[in-house]
Amino acid sequence: MSWIDIGSIDDIPLRGARIVKTEQGCVAVFRTDDNEVFATSDRCPHKGGPLSEGIVHGRKVTCPLHNWVFSLETGQAQGADEGQIATYPTRILDGRVMLDGTLLTAEAAA
Amino acid sequence: MTEKLIIIGAGMASGRALEHLFEQAPDAYDVTLFNAEPRGTYNRIMLSPVLSGDKTFDEIVTHTAEWYEENGVTCRFGEKVIAIDKTAKTVTSQNGDVLPYDKLVIATGSAPFIIPLPGHDLDGVIAYRDLEDTNAMIALGDKPDAKAVVIGGGLLGLEAAAGLKARGVDVTVVHIMGHLMERQLDEAAGYLLRKALVDKGITVKCSANSKEILGENDHVKALLLDDGTELPCDLLVMAVGIRPAIGLAADAGLACGRGIHVDDQMVTSDADILSLGECVEHDGNIFGLVAPLYDQAKVLAKTLLGEEAAFKNKEVSTKLKVTGCDLFSAGDFAEGEGREDIVFRDPARGVYKRLVIEDNRIVGAVMYGDTADGNWFFGLIKDGTDISEMRDTLIFGPAYQGGAAVDPMAAVAALPADAEICGCNGICKGQIVDAINNGATDLGAIRATTKASASCGTCTGLVEQVLATTLGDDFVMPAAASVCGCTDLTHEDVRRLIKARELQSQPAVWQELGWSTPNGCHVCRPAINYYLLADWPLDYADDPQSRFVNERNHANIQKDGTYSVVPRMWGGITTPEELRAIADAADKYAVPTVKVTGGQRIDLLGVKKEDLPAIWYDLNQAGLVSGHAYSKGLRTVKTCVGSDHCRFGTQDSTGLGIKLEKHLWGSWTPHKLKLGVSGCPRNCAEATCKDIGVICVDSGYEISIAGAAGMEVKETELLCKVATEEEAIEVISAMTQIYREQAKYLDRIFKWVAKVGLDWVREQVVDDLENRKALAARFEISQSVYRTDPWAEHAREKAATYHPIANLKLEAAE
Ligand code: SRM
Ligand SMILES: Cc1cc2nc3c(=O)[nH]c(=O)nc-3n(C[C@H](O)[C@H](O)[C@H](O)COP(=O)(O)OP(=O)(O)OC[C@H]3O[C@@H](n4cnc5c(N)ncnc54)[C@H](O)[C@@H]3O)c2cc1C
Ligand code: SF4
Ligand code: FES
Numbered sequence: 001m002s003w004i005d006i007g008s009i010d011d012i013p014l015r016g017a018r019i020v021k022t023e024q025g026c027v028a029v030f031r032t033d034d035n036e037v038f039a040t041s042d043r044c045p046h047k048g049g050p051l052s053e054g055i056v057h058g059r060k061v062t063c064p065l066h067n068w069v070f071s072l073e074t075g076q077a078q079g080a081d082e083g084q085i086a087t088y089p090t091r092i093l094d095g096r097v098m099l100d101g102t103l104l105t106a107e108a109a110a
Numbered sequence: 111m112t113e114k115l116i117i118i119g120a121g122m123a124s125g126r127a128l129e130h131l132f133e134q135a136p137d138a139y140d141v142t143l144f145n146a147e148p149r150g151t152y153n154r155i156m157l158s159p160v161l162s163g164d165k166t167f168d169e170i171v172t173h174t175a176e177w178y179e180e181n182g183v184t185c186r187f188g189e190k191v192i193a194i195d196k197t198a199k200t201v202t203s204q205n206g207d208v209l210p211y212d213k214l215v216i217a218t219g220s221a222p223f224i225i226p227l228p229g230h231d232l233d234g235v236i237a238y239r240d241l242e243d244t245n246a247m248i249a250l251g252d253k254p255d256a257k258a259v260v261i262g263g264g265l266l267g268l269e270a271a272a273g274l275k276a277r278g279v280d281v282t283v284v285h286i287m288g289h290l291m292e293r294q295l296d297e298a299a300g301y302l303l304r305k306a307l308v309d310k311g312i313t314v315k316c317s318a319n320s321k322e323i324l325g326e327n328d329h330v331k332a333l334l335l336d337d338g339t340e341l342p343c344d345l346l347v348m349a350v351g352i353r354p355a356i357g358l359a360a361d362a363g364l365a366c367g368r369g370i371h372v373d374d375q376m377v378t379s380d381a382d383i384l385s386l387g388e389c390v391e392h393d394g395n396i397f398g399l400v401a402p403l404y405d406q407a408k409v410l411a412k413t414l415l416g417e418e419a420a421f422k423n424k425e426v427s428t429k430l431k432v433t434g435c436d437l438f439s440a441g442d443f444a445e446g447e448g449r450e451d452i453v454f455r456d457p458a459r460g461v462y463k464r465l466v467i468e469d470n471r472i473v474g475a476v477m478y479g480d481t482a483d484g485n486w487f488f489g490l491i492k493d494g495t496d497i498s499e500m501r502d503t504l505i506f507g508p509a510y511q512g513g514a515a516v517d518p519m520a521a522v523a524a525l526p527a528d529a530e531i532c533g534c535n536g537i538c539k540g541q542i543v544d545a546i547n548n549g550a551t552d553l554g555a556i557r558a559t560t561k562a563s564a565s566c567g568t569c570t571g572l573v574e575q576v577l578a579t580t581l582g583d584d585f586v587m588p589a590a591a592s593v594c595g596c597t598d599l600t601h602e603d604v605r606r607l608i609k610a611r612e613l614q615s616q617p618a619v620w621q622e623l624g625w626s627t628p629n630g631c632h633v634c635r636p637a638i639n640y641y642l643l644a645d646w647p648l649d650y651a652d653d654p655q656s657r658f659v660n661e662r663n664h665a666n667i668q669k670d671g672t673y674s675v676v677p678r679m680w681g682g683i684t685t686p687e688e689l690r691a692i693a694d695a696a697d698k699y700a701v702p703t704v705k706v707t708g709g710q711r712i713d714l715l716g717v718k719k720e721d722l723p724a725i726w727y728d729l730n731q732a733g734l735v736s737g738h739a740y741s742k743g744l745r746t747v748k749t750c751v752g753s754d755h756c757r758f759g760t761q762d763s764t765g766l767g768i769k770l771e772k773h774l775w776g777s778w779t780p781h782k783l784k785l786g787v788s789g790c791p792r793n794c795a796e797a798t799c800k801d802i803g804v805i806c807v808d809s810g811y812e813i814s815i816a817g818a819a820g821m822e823v824k825e826t827e828l829l830c831k832v833a834t835e836e837e838a839i840e841v842i843s844a845m846t847q848i849y850r851e852q853a854k855y856l857d858r859i860f861k862w863v864a865k866v867g868l869d870w871v872r873e874q875v876v877d878d879l880e881n882r883k884a885l886a887a888r889f890e891i892s893q894s895v896y897r898t899d900p901w902a903e904h905a906r907e908k909a910a911t912y913h914p915i916a917n918l919k920l921e922a923a924e
Contacts, residue, residue, distance in 0.1 A: 006916035014288055015629070015655040018915035029915065033297060033629045050671045053659040055632040059447065062632035064659035064667060069632070073447040094368075101918070 003091065003098035009037065012097070017052035017061070020099065027088060028052035029097060030072050032059055037090045037097050038072035045083035113212035115139035115414070116201055118191045118358065123387030123403040124217035125151030125173050130411035132181050138415060141183045142209065144201075147240055148188030150178060155400065157244045161273030167241060194362035196380045213382055213414060216370060218355040220388040220398075224348055225261070229323030234330035235346045238270045243347075250345050251277025258282075259333045259343040261320055263290040267349035268303075271312050274347075282313040282341050284333065289316060289617065294439040296628055298455075298462050299478040301617035306435045306460070315339075317651075354389045354396055369396045374420040376410040386410045395423050438484035441474035441491045442466065449473070454505045455624045462621060463505055464628070470498040483507035522575040531572050537562040539576055546580045553577070571598070594633035596625050601854040605641055614646050616653065630656075637855035640742070643778060644850045647892035660740035663912075664900045665722055668715065673722060675701075675714040676739035677729050678775065681749040681767035681787075682710030691732030699725050709746035709784070711737055723909035726901035735775075735899035742856075743778045744785075744846075747771040748796065752789030752806065761806035763789035766835055770804075773839055774846060776897045777889070780853040780862070783846065798826045801859040802842055807831075811838040815845060816860040816868070824860055827868055830876040844875040844885035850892075851885075 012018050012031040019042050020027045026042035028051050038059070042052050049065030059072050069078040070085055077083035089100045117124050120143050131139070143150070149171075156170035178185050186203065193202040194216075200208050222237030224230055236243050247270065250256045256279045260271045263285030271281045283290075289300030290307075304314050319336035323346060332342045354369035365371040365379035369391030376384050386406040388397050397403060405421055412419035454463040461479035465472050465487065471494050475487040486507060490497065497504055527540030537560050545559045556562055556573055563570045578585045592598045599607070604623065613619050619638050620630065630638065639656035654662045665673035677692065692712055696704050702716040717725055726736075738744060749767030753759035767787040774783070786797030787804040797803030799819035803826045805812040810833040814826035829845070832838050848871065853862035863871060875882050904912075 004916075004918065006918075011911075011915055013655055013911075018911070021914045021917040021919050023919055026914070035292065047669065048671070050659075050667075053663070053667065055635060055658070056655065057629055057631045057635065058627065065669070067632065071447045076447070099918075 002101040003093075004101040005096050006099050007097055009035065009092060009095050009097050012037070015056045017054075017056065019050075019052045024086075026050075026052075027099070028061075029090070029099070030056055030061060032056060032072070037092055039088040039090045039099055040070070040072060040075055041086040043085070044068060044070075045077070045085060046081070051085065112137060112140045114210060115141045115213045115215065116209060116211040117141065117143045117215045117217060118201070119217035119219055119387070119389075120145035120147070120150045120173070120185075120187065121217055121219045121387055122151060122154055122172075122400055123219070123407055124215060126404050126407035127215070127217070127386060127410045128173075128181070128183070130408055131414060134411065135415055136181070139213070141181075143178070143183050143185050143187075144189055144191050144203065145185075145187045146190045147242075149241070150175070150185060150187060152241070154240075157238075157241070158269040158273055160241075161244050161247055161270070162276040163248075191358060194358060194383070196362055196364070196383060199382065211382075213384065215410065215414075216359055216378070216383065216385040216389060217387045218358060218389045220352040221355045222348065223351045223353050225320065225350055227320055227323050229325050229330070230348075232323055232325040232330045233328050234344060235323060235348065238266050238347055238349045239352075246345065247274055247279075247347065248277065250274065250279055253344065256280065256345070257343045258345045258347060259284060259341050260347045260349060261285075261333070262347075262349035262351070263287070263314070263316065264293070264349065264351070265291065267347070268307065270347045270349055271307070272310070275310060275312050279345075282315065282343075283307070284318045284320060284335070284341070285314070285316045286319060287316065290314070291437075294476075295437065295478070296464065296476050297617045298464070298621045298625075298628065299437065299439075299476050301615065301621050302460055302462055302478045303435055303437065305618075352388065352398065354391070356389055359383075359385065359389070367391045367394075374409075374422070375413045376406055376421060377413060384410055384413060392421060392423060436477075436479060436481040438477045438481035439475065440484070440488045441472070451626075451628060452501075452505045453626055453628070455621060457622045457624065465505060467497070467501075470496050470501075472497060472504075522572065523579045531562055531576065542573060542576045543580050546577060551577070551581060551585070570603070593637060594631055596627045596630050596634050597623060599623060601637065604638070605645075605852070605854070608641050608645055614642065614649050616642065616656070636661075640778060640780065640855050644780075644892070647895050661742070663719070663722065664726075664736055664740060664904060665717070666740045670716075672716045672718055674739070675717050675722070675725055675729075676707065676711060676737040677734035678737040678771070679711040680771050681747055681764050683749075683764060683768065684711075688732055688734055691729060691734060695725050695728050698728065707739070709737075709739070710748050711746065713739070720913050723905040723912050727905040730899070730902050730905065736901040738775065741778065742781050744771070744774040744776070744783050747774070747785040747787060748800070749787045750789050750794035752787075756789055758792060759789035759806070760808050761789060761811070761835075763787045763795065763804075763806050766804065766806070766811075766838065767795075769835065769839060770842060773843065773893075776899075777846065777850070777893060778896065779846065779850050780855050781858045783849075783859070785842075799823065800826065802826075802845060804838060804842075809833065811835070813838060813841055813845075815871070816863040818858065818860045822860075827863075829868070829872060840882065840886050841875060843889045844882040845871070847885040847889035847892075848874055850889075 006020055012029060014031055015033050017028045017030040020029055027039050028042040030038045042050050044051055044063040046066060046068050049063040051061050051063055053064040054061040060069050061072060062069050068081045071078060075085040075087040091098045151173040153170045153172050156165060159165040160167055190204040191201050192204055200210050202208050222239045236246050250258060258274050258279050258281050260267045260283045263283050267283060271283045274281045289297045290303050291300060307314055320333055321336045322334045323330055324332045324334055330346045332340045333346060334340050356366045356370050359370045360366045370378055370385045370389055372378055372385050372390045372392055376386050378385050387403050402423055409419040409421040448468055450467045452465045463477045466474035472487060472490045477484060525539050529539045531537055531539050531542060541560055542556060542562055545556055550556050550559045563573045593601055593604060607623055611622055613622055616638055635656035636658060639653050642650040643652050660666050665675055667673055696714055699717055699721050701714045705713045705715060707713045747767040747770045749764045752763030753761055754764060770785055784800045785802045786795040786800040788795040788797040789806050791805055797805055799817040803814050803817055810831055812831050814828045817826035818824040832841060849859055
């Protein structure tokens with residue numbers, strides 16, 4: 001893995017998200033109530049809603065367009081809806097949020 | 111021949127290691143002990159009782175001068191080691207002495223982290239680590255009217271605050287996170303802790319960012335926060351964390367990460383140098399509590415004696431007693447896939463317990479108020495015990511295991527007649543049963559005749575169970591729709607309880623009203639956020655993370671993820687300058703669609719999120735502000751041309767519309783609020799299908815409410831007729847406010863009026879003049895906060911958050 005520092009945890013609102021632009025499309029980086037960080041694809045498999053704009057509750061996010069709920073951990077849609085979003089490893093070091101670059105940069109895309 | 115052992119640091123870890131060493135081999139080493147503090151080892155943990163006055167320093171000394179003498183330790187206290195030469199195997203002390211060693215132990219502990227705020231080096235800015243810090247705080251207590259500020263709402267900060275308070279000092283705790291002790295406690299427990307501290311008279315400010323320490327004559331005078339608040343103080347305690355003290359080791363060329371790297375034997379990258387305590391890093395972990403340090407001390411002593419031993423880091427639980435509040439946390443209490451919570455709350459006793467279960471095992475526990483079972487739960491976590499058999503009663507602790515499952519109905523049926531059901535009104539089961547036998551057969555009737563459950567409402571469930579057991583099959587448990595799966599309470603109950611119990615934060619609502627999830631869901635969060643800001647406009651800070659995307663971003667999201675931008679056009683009136691600014695903005699930001707809306711204004715559709723702050727800024731420059739086309743709040747006030755131009759116009763409908771819009775804009779309401787003002791009964795502004803409509807007539811203004819023209823279509827009903835514009839504005843303010851205070855989230859006025867009745871509304875806002883004025887005054891208080899343009903604020907202060915946090919495409923290209 002190659003960890004890329006994308007910013008401070010304080011730049012992501014508590015129970016909120018920010019996006020990172022990558023060669024693989026936008027990645028949503030979420031911060032939960034317990035100050036954990038998760039990264040997933042920003043695109044809802046239903047109709048492309050931007051998940052980073054959803055309400056974050058527990059380790060889940062609700063899509064802002066039609067309220068599908070996804071687990072941030074597994075990427076699985078919850079309840080009756082069926083769908084899956086990509087998830088990416090993250091880690092926090094001294095308050096800095098890191099994404100695994102091997103999956104996200106140009107080389108990976110090439 | 112005895113070997114020379116030098117120890118740097120006489121703290122809790124090295125103190126314990128020496129005990130083990132001398133027990134096993136009193137004469138193995140000739141020991142020299144350096145300590146920067148001018149004393150030997152004492153029980154640092156006990157500084158808090160010293161601070162609060164419960165203990166003296168002498169009582170917490172663990173290693174006395176006699177002890178060192180008996181064991182032949184050469185003490186060099188008050189003397190720092192400033193260098194290590196690992197090739198020559200010597201250390202250099204502060205006064206220049208160079209001493210050789212055979213084995214060296216680094217036990218320098220950690221240093222408090224001082225945030226480098228401007229003014230951090232002023233006199234009177236201290237940490238909380240040693241006796242000197244403690245004495246400085248004690249001394250402050252002798253000063254009359256002394257004030258202190260503590261930065262940091264973790265364990266140490268709160269201990270310092272409580273100790274200072276016990277000494278009579280006026281203390282404020284400033285914490286950057288949203289709740290106290292966020293690493294050990296979840297939000298609900300943090301809320302309870304805060305409440306207990308506030309009850310003690312300590313001021314607690316969460317989500318508060320320190321900006322600068324202000325001084326006078328080189329001495330601290332106040333702390334200045336980001337939001338401009340100034341907190342005067344004579345002493346400022348920074349308790350924001352610790353950093354392993356690795357400077358000496360790193361300079362000497364020993365391998366260090368966050369701490370000094372040690373292996374399982376506590377040996378550093380140099381075979382003759384060992385290390386232990388808060389200064390080390392073992393297998394990626396650093397340490398902040400003594401339990402693992404004591405294990406390290408055992409291993410280190412064995413290694414020094416050439417015996418086999420290995421340190422293994424164990425899971426630690428924290429049982430904390432912050433100033434008389436019982437807290438316990440262990441394991442991992444974050445939520446997750448496949449994880450379930452068992453939450454128990456007893457609002458009356460201030461008890462909160464939460465267990466996190468995964469694969470039928472407890473993985474985490476947080477408790478507040480009653481921690482008696484903490485160790486039992488901790489045992490279950492460590493042992494990975496399968497709890498499926500006792501799951502139903504698990505949260506009640508070991509005392510309840512093995513008994514038969516309790517049926518709440520049977521329990522209520524078994525209650526004696528004098529058992530109290532409603533604590534607020536002192537109503538017993540017998541009185542309720544009597545009322546039922548006299549014909550009160552539903553909850554409303556019980557409330558009306560006995561007052562049971564009519565105050566705080568938490569006993570509603572019990573009253574219903576009494577009804578059910580008394581009436582048998584005749585009683586159908588009402589299935590009132592609850593807000594969502596997080597609670598059994600209805601919106602109406604929640605609103606009532608927020609006011610009655612003065613709940614002013616979301617964690618307060620979750621705790622006091624017994625939420626079953628740790629922090630709500632997408633259904634209840636926006637509702638609760640609205641109720642809190644409507645009821646406590648001056649005390650509650652709106653939480654953007656509890657809002658749907660449109661309200662968070664102050665623009666309507668489109669199906670392709672772009673946004674629409676609708677500037678306000680007061681009463682539908684615009685000017686050539688405004689139109690030019692809109693046209694310029696449309697050009698500059700390549701807006702694909704410009705549309706005239708049904709609300710008499712112009713919609714710019716298809717704006718990219720990143721461009722929002724900039725387009726808002728440009729529109730602001732021309733005097734245009736947010737039209738709130740996205741909000742559950744005031745939308746538009748539609749007007750017709752009125753007496754200014756129209757041959758039938760009876761009053762200045764455009765002017766009144768503009769006044770109303772300027773008065774009401776920015777306010778948040780349970781659902782959207784639309785008004786119309788027509789200049790005569792021809793009604794060109796379609797006022798009679800709005801939430802609130804005004805029809806101007808010769809003799810004044812007819813105000814009607816509860817219209818609809820969306821999924822349902824409904825004509826408004828007359829509320830009252832008034833003679834002047836001022837009166838019309840007052841009635842409409844009062845009307846808006848009572849809707850804001852009473853209605854369920856997402857009920858338009860017509861839905862809410864159908865529930866409470868038009869007559870009741872008329873009594874409140876028309877007939878009762880005093881009440882009308884009070885409502886209008888409360889509306890004005892709320893508007894003093896919310897009558898502002900969110901676009902200007904976001905363009906000014908939050909523009910960066912509209913951009914990606916990072917762009918890895920660029921990174922790759924570089
Ligand atoms: C822009 C506009 C249509 C237009 O091009 O004219 C519009 C657009 C939307 N309306 Fe509307 N409504 C617009 C006037 C109306 C009107 C007419 C009026 O205000 O005079 C109505 C009927 C009156 C009423 O409110 O009852 C109207 C009744 C609705 C409803 C149904 C409300 C109901 O209680 O039945 C919804 C859905 C909702 O609110 O849940 C809705 C929702 C929406 C949303 C916000 C849908 C959504 O959630 O994304 C649309 C946003 C489009 C966008 O991205 O900008 N819109 N909508 C109008 C904006 C007016 C303005 O200047 O602010
Ligand atoms: C107020 C307070 C309350 C606490 N409460 C708890 C609690 O409830 N539970 C718990 O488990 N833990 C608690 N702790 C933490 C606990 O005290 C520490 O984990 C423990 O003291 C660390 O031991 P140590 O030997 O590694 O470091 P320390 O005890 O800090 O000892 C290090 C010593 O090294 C000296 N030193 C540093 N550099 C040099 C040098 N170059 N030359 C000479 N000497 C040097 C220092 O002066 C210091 O005396 C508390 C701490 C504080 C301050
Ligand atoms: S009528 Fe329907 S499609 Fe048209 S703007 Fe309103 S909500 Fe959107
Ligand atoms: S696009 Fe996400 S739920 Fe429809």
